[in-house]
Amino acid sequence: MSPGRALRFSKMHGAGNDFVVLDLRGGRPAPAPELARRLADRHQGVGCDQLLTIEDSADPACLARYRIWNADGSAANQCGNGARCVAAWLRRDGAAATPRFRLDSPAGPVQAEALGEGRYAIGMGRPRLASAEIPFRAAHDATEHRLALAEGEVAFGVVSMGNPHAVVEVADAATAPVATLGPALQARPEFPEGVNVGFAQVLAPDRIRLRVFERGAGETLACGSGACAAVVALVRRGRLARHAFVELPGGTLEITWPADDAPVVMAGPTAFVFEGELLLEQPE
Numbered sequence: 001m002s003p004g005r006a007l008r009f010s011k012m013h014g015a016g017n018d019f020v021v022l023d024l025r026g027g028r029p030a031p032a033p034e035l036a037r038r039l040a041d042r043h044q045g046v047g048c049d050q051l052l053t054i055e056d057s058a059d060p061a062c063l064a065r066y067r068i069w070n071a072d073g074s075a076a077n078q079c080g081n082g083a084r085c086v087a088a089w090l091r092r093d094g095a096a097a098t099p100r101f102r103l104d105s106p107a108g109p110v111q112a113e114a115l116g117e118g119r120y121a122i123g124m125g126r127p128r129l130a131s132a133e134i135p136f137r138a139a140h141d142a143t144e145h146r147l148a149l150a151e152g153e154v155a156f157g158v159v160s161m162g163n164p165h166a167v168v169e170v171a172d173a174a175t176a177p178v179a180t181l182g183p184a185l186q187a188r189p190e191f192p193e194g195v196n197v198g199f200a201q202v203l204a205p206d207r208i209r210l211r212v213f214e215r216g217a218g219e220t221l222a223c224g225s226g227a228c229a230a231v232v233a234l235v236r237r238g239r240l241a242r243h244a245f246v247e248l249p250g251g252t253l254e255i256t257w258p259a260d261d262a263p264v265v266m267a268g269p270t271a272f273v274f275e276g277e278l279l280l281e282q283p284e
Helices: 033-040 080-093 178-186 224-236
Strands: 006-014 017-023 050-055 064-070 100-105 108-116 119-123 145-149 152-160 164-169 196-204 207-214 218-220 243-248 251-256 265-269 271-279
Touching: 006 080, 017 080, 033 050, 033 064, 050 080, 064 080, 080 100, 080 108, 080 119, 080 224, 080 265, 145 178, 152 178, 152 224, 164 178, 164 224, 178 196, 178 207, 178 218, 196 224, 207 224, 224 243, 224 251, 224 265
Parallel strands: 017 050, 064 100, 164 196, 207 243
Antiparallel strands: 006 017, 006 271, 050 064, 100 108, 108 119, 119 265, 145 152, 152 164, 196 207, 207 218, 243 251, 251 265
16 A cells, blocks of 8 residues: 555553544654544544554653544544553553653643553642633632532532543432533533533442543543543542442542542553555545
8 A cells, every 4th residue: 555545543441432543753743633534533533532642752851742623623632542652652552661651741741650561650640620720711710619500509629630520429420411411511501612411320438439521522431631621620529439349330430539639540441453554545
C-alpha cells in the first residue's frame, strides 16, 4: 500500500472507554476534525469514544505529549482513561524504559506509573474547585449548586480535573436520567465551555457507581477524569472516603485524593484490542 494512502493506528480501551491511538512523533501533522470524526465513526470508520495522538514533547522532562479529540472532532483537555492507554502504548513501544515517567497533556504534565498486569496509575493533578476555574458562572463558590431545568431542580457539585465536571448524586445510577439531564446541563449558559455530567450513586463509604455523559461523546462506558471529579465532589460533601473505588459500566477505577491540597491519583486497567490501517483514499 503506497505511503499517504493509509493511516496506521492502535485500538485500545481503558475500562471500556475506547480509543484510536495515532503515533505522530517525528513531526507528523495532527488530524483535522473531519478525520477525527471519520476515525470515531463506528459504522464507516474504526469506532471510538476519543482519538489519542502521541507526539513529541517540547518539555524535556516529559517522555511524550498526547492530545485528545472527541468523537465529534472537538479537542479535549484531559482524559484519564486515555492517559493510561498512552502510558501503556509507550511501554509496549519501548519508549518508556522505566515504570515511572511523565507525560505532557493539554492540561499540563502528568505522572504515569506501570503497576503490572496492564494496570497504570496516573497523577491527575490537583482538582480546581473555584467556580471561575471550572468554568461555571455562579454568585459564589459552594460544594453544591442548584439549577432549575425543565426536568426539575437539580443539585450538583462542580470540579475541574483539567476539564469541567458536574457531579449529580442519585439514588440509583442504573435508572438515572443520563440521556436527558446530561445534555440539558451541558447546554446551560452557566457552563460556557460545556460540561461532563456524572451521575453518582454511593454504595458504601469507599465505593460508588458512576455513569458519565461526556462533552462531544455522549455517555461512555468509563470516564477517568469523571471518576476523579465524582470522588472529589462527594468527599467535599462528606459522602465518601478519600480512597474509593468507582464502578463504571466498563470496569472499576481506584481513586485516591489524600488531602484537599493534594493531587488526585487514578489507577485502572488498559487493553490493546487490535492494530490496523485506515484507507485515506479508496483504491481505483
